[in-house]
Amino acid sequence: xxxxxxxxxxxxxxxxxxxxxxxxxxxxxxxxxxxxxxxxxxxxxxxxxxxxxxxxxxxxxxxxxxxxxxxxxxxxxxxxxxxxxxxxxxxxx
Numbered sequence: 001x002x003x004x005x006x007x008x009x010x011x012x013x014x015x016x017x018x019x020x021x022x023x024x025x026x027x028x029x030x031x032x033x034x035x036x037x038x039x040x041x042x043x044x045x046x047x048x049x050x051x052x053x054x055x056x057x058x059x060x061x062x063x064x065x066x067x068x069x070x071x072x073x074x075x076x077x078x079x080x081x082x083x084x085x086x087x088x089x090x091x092x093x
Contacts (some may be wrong), residue, residue, distance in 0.1 A: 003046060012038040021088050056081050 019025035066072040
C-alpha cells in the first residue's frame with residue numbers, strides 16, 4: 001500500500017504526539033530524529049506488501065496464456081498465491 005510521504009510524516013508525528021499524551025513515550029532527545037526513524041520504519045513496512053505484489057505478478061507471468069484464455073481467473077489466483085505466501089512467510093499485511 002503506497003502512501004504519500006506527507007501522509008507517512010503526518011502519521012509518524014501523530015503517533016509520537018498520541019504516545020506522549022498517554023504517557024507511553026517521553027522524548028528526551030531529538031524529536032525530529034525520532035520522527036525520521038519512525039517514518040523510515042513505517043515506509044519500509046508499507047513496502048513489504050508492494051514487494052510481495054510485484055513478486056506475485058512475476059510468478060503469474062507463467063500463466064498468462066491460461067489467464068488470457070479464461071482458464072484461470074487472474075484475481076482469484078493472485079489472491080490465493082498472496083494468502084499462501086503471507087501465511088508461509090509469517091507476514092502481517
